[in-house]
Amino acid sequence: MSSSSDHRSVAQALYQLDFYLHTIHAPFSIKDLYRGAYEERRGERYDDAWLDHLEDDPRIPECLEQSFTAHTIVETLLQTGHEAILRQLIKRIRKEGIGFTQAYISGAGRRKP
Numbered sequence: 001m002s003s004s005s006d007h008r009s010v011a012q013a014l015y016q017l018d019f020y021l022h023t024i025h026a027p028f029s030i031k032d033l034y035r036g037a038y039e040e041r042r043g044e045r046y047d048d049a050w051l052d053h054l055e056d057d058p059r060i061p062e063c064l065e066q067s068f069t070a071h072t073i074v075e076t077l078l079q080t081g082h083e084a085i086l087r088q089l090i091k092r093i094r095k096e097g098i099g100f101t102q103a104y105i106s107g108a109g110r111r112k113p
Helices: 003-023 030-045 049-056 061-065 070-079 083-096
Strands: none
Touching: 003 030, 003 049, 003 061, 003 070, 030 049, 030 083, 070 083
16 A cells, blocks of 8 residues: 555544544544544644544545445554554543444445534
8 A cells, every 4th residue: 555545544544433433422533532642652743633634635525435334444544553543442432431333334424514
């Protein structure tokens, strides 16, 4: 996978994860997970502003039109070296007492408000 393809895959996975979090009314966002995963590690170089602009690339919102599962999101984040985001997700799920089941979502097509 090329670097730009990796970046797009990560952006799509995070957008899909945001859909899940929004759907279950989670009290945290992908930005919270990203911050928890990278803010301390990256220090002054930390920047999460790009997460506010995921929809600027039309290929990102289109990923909700494709079938995806929690497994495909996790797989993408693992393959692209973003285990830290998944650790934050697990920590927050446990802290909030959120139950989890694998869901298959086909062509959800949600647009962010």
